Amino acid sequence: MIDCIVVGAGPGGIVCTKELLEHGISNTVCLEQSDRIGGVFASGYDNLLLTSSAVFSMFSDFWIGDGKDHHFWTKDEAVDYWSRYADHYGVKQHVRLSSRVAKATIGEDGVWKIDLESGEVLRSRRLVLAAGNNRIPRYPDWHQSLTGIQILHSRDYRNANAFQGKRVLVVGGGESGSDIALEVAKVAARSWVSLRRSTGWIVPRKREGRAADISTHRGIWDLPREFGVPLSKLVLKLERARMDPVFDVLATLNERVRNPKGLWGTYGTKTLALPQAVAYHGCTVVGDIVEVREGGRFLRTSDGVELDHVDAVVFCTGYVNRVPFMPEELQSCDPRSLYKHMFHTRLRDSLAFIGWARPGFGSQFPIMEMQSRLCGGVFSGKLALPSSAEMERVANLDSAMFLEQFEDTARNIRSLVDYHRFMNGLARVIGCHPPLLKCFFANPRLWLQLMYGPTQATQFRLVGPGKKPELAREILNKLPISTFNHIVKAGLRGRVKYGLKALLPRVIEGS
Numbered sequence: 345m346i347d348c349i350v351v352g353a354g355p356g357g358i359v360c361t362k363e364l365l366e367h368g369i370s371n372t373v374c375l376e377q378s379d380r381i382g383g384v385f386a387s388g389y390d391n392l393l394l395t396s397s398a399v400f401s402m403f404s405d406f407w408i409g410d411g412k413d414h415h416f417w418t419k420d421e422a423v424d425y426w427s428r429y430a431d432h433y434g435v436k437q438h439v440r441l442s443s444r445v446a447k448a449t450i451g452e453d454g455v456w457k458i459d460l461e462s463g464e465v466l467r468s469r470r471l472v473l474a475a476g477n478n479r480i481p482r483y484p485d486w487h488q489s490l491t492g493i494q495i496l497h498s499r500d501y502r503n504a505n506a507f508q509g510k511r512v513l514v515v516g517g518g519e520s521g522s523d524i525a526l527e528v529a530k531v532a533a534r535s536w537v538s539l540r541r542s543t544g545w546i547v548p549r550k551r552e553g554r555a556a557d558i559s560t561h562r563g564i565w566d567l568p569r570e571f572g573v574p575l576s577k578l579v580l581k582l583e584r585a586r587m588d589p590v591f592d593v594l595a596t597l598n599e600r601v602r603n604p605k606g607l608w609g610t611y612g613t614k615t616l617a618l619p620q621a622v623a624y625h626g627c628t629v630v631g632d633i634v635e636v637r638e639g640g641r642f643l644r645t646s647d648g649v650e651l652d653h654v655d656a657v658v659f660c661t662g663y664v665n666r667v668p669f670m671p672e673e674l675q676s677c678d679p680r681s682l683y684k685h686m687f688h689t690r691l692r693d694s695l696a697f698i699g700w701a702r703p704g705f706g707s708q709f710p711i712m713e714m715q716s717r718l719c720g721g722v723f724s725g726k727l728a729l730p731s732s733a734e735m736e737r738v739a740n741l742d743s744a745m746f747l748e749q750f751e752d753t754a755r756n757i758r759s760l761v762d763y764h765r766f767m768n769g770l771a772r773v774i775g776c777h778p779p780l781l782k783c784f785f786a787n788p789r790l791w792l793q794l795m796y797g798p799t800q801a802t803q804f805r806l807v808g809p810g811k812k813p814e815l816a817r818e819i820l821n822k823l824p825i826s827t828f829n830h831i832v833k834a835g836l837r838g839r840v841k842y843g844l845k846a847l848l849p850r851v852i853e854g855s
């Protein structure tokens with residue numbers, strides 16, 4: 345019997361296997377259906393460039409290499425980093441490539457039976473699902489009427505070669521949708537992007553040569569979420585003042601975000617690709633498709649625009665949240681019903697989901713690592729889960745908090761969480777929140793880093809279970825700190841506005 349089986353060797357499966365090993369669960373096997381590690385990034389589109397910077401994307405205890413402070417990885421660089429990380433922490437010996445899980449069932453004795461496609465059967469007391477939820481394409485209903493034109497989902501898109509000289513509609517304007525819209529707009533005869541509502545809040549990857557996500561720091565994100573409205577107004581004013589056609593389009597698109605929490609009530613779209621497509625490559629943003637004629641050759645939008653002689657539609661409409669090899673009742677498990685988006689309240693410590701929490705801003709990788717640390721702690725018996733009733737209460741509280749913040753967006757994207765609130769909540773459960781007050785007096789340089797450097801994973805290695813204080817300090821010392829820019833100034837103004845409530849950084853967020 346194996347102690348733990350991890351399904352998937354994407355970043356989530358790799359970091360979880362590493363944490364399980366570090367927690368002493370050495371009889372761990374990580375099953376991967378493809379012939380290489382890296383998940384989405386091992387197979388994504390040719391020009392895939394990450395939207396979170398390397399310092400934000402890195403795992404807490406494995407340095408990215410000097411001189412990469414403001415760098416954004418290509419998909420190959422990301423896979424290379426995880427590969428070196430897996431080598432360094434002895435993960436590779438535990439990964440079995442080309443091992444596809446066909447079926448997972450749990451017996452009355454609580455043992456998981458894992459049937460591989462090869463016919464082999466494995467048994468384990470614990471299962472980690474790190475199989476990703478970017479597998480099964482989601483389409484709007486009208487896609488079935490597209491019988492006379494070419495259709496493609498972003499999952500299968502590699503490059504724009506097939507769209508040279510064509511008339512192409514891209515549906516959806518998230519990060520992949522924006523990147524694809526720009527590539528298509530550059531070569532197509534005519535291109536459109538259809539958006540149901542907004543495209544999230546667009547921010548550039550870089551500002552003045554520096555990674556923009558350095559500003560995802562406690563100096564601003566520790567403020568109450570209603571501050572998102574004045575913050576949004578300020579940012580819009582500054583973007584307009586640039587008098588730059590790309591930033592004008594960006595501001596026009598961002599003005600469509602009508603959430604009471606402003607930019608903090610939606611997700612970030614961290615690429616200028618869509619504004620560039622519109623400003624320089626003739627792409628037009630249109631509304632939702634409401635009518636399909638002649639098998640898709642003619643389309644009409646909710647804002648009355650007629651798209652004529654359409655050759656192709658590229659759907660960047662996300663994925664269905666389903667794991668087909670799991671038992672029926674777990675196949676479409678709602679992440680919001682899980683304790684910390686990872687533990688099932690009935691199956692408790694026999695099953696963990698890794699990667700089912702997607703942050704509005706920030707990065708998914710530090711969240712996967714924190715979840716993996718919690719998983720390692722619980723599976724090794726060093727941390728105890730609360731009672732099932734308490735797990736359910738906490739899941740409901742977290743769910744209510746994120747539904748209040750993100751409204752309809754959180755109803756549609758069931759994995760959507762607020763990065764800072766979620767990470768702080770996990771840190772409280774693990775006991776590894778950085779000691780801000782102590783640092784303020786004892787080590788002001790470190791405090792400055794914790795407050796005004798990116799809130800990435802290493803901050804959570806200073807104290808508590810799994811702490812690596814020397815390595816953490818060494819890495820944190822190398823990380824960039826925000827300049828005294830408009831975000832830092834807005835944060836200081838916010839602290840004055842909210843008075844004592846915000847004067848000291850709030851250590852505990854969420855439930």
Ligand SMILES: Cc1cc2nc3c(=O)[nH]c(=O)nc-3n(C[C@H](O)[C@H](O)[C@H](O)COP(=O)(O)OP(=O)(O)OC[C@H]3O[C@@H](n4cnc5c(N)ncnc54)[C@H](O)[C@@H]3O)c2cc1C
Nearest residue numbers: 352354355356377383384394395396445475476699707708
């Ligand atoms: C195009 C794109 C770009 C993104 N860019 C960023 C970014 O810049 N920053 C960021 O923070 N997040 C980003 N994300 C979001 C998120 O970080 C990624 O989706 C990430 O890959 C999720 O990691 P994962 O390990 O959970 O899943 P995946 O990467 O999907 O890996 C899951 C693995 O499980 C394997 N698997 C699935 N089913 C089985 C089975 N039955 N048997 C065996 N193995 C199986 C798959 O082959 C795969 O290797 C991006 C997502 C996409 C789609």
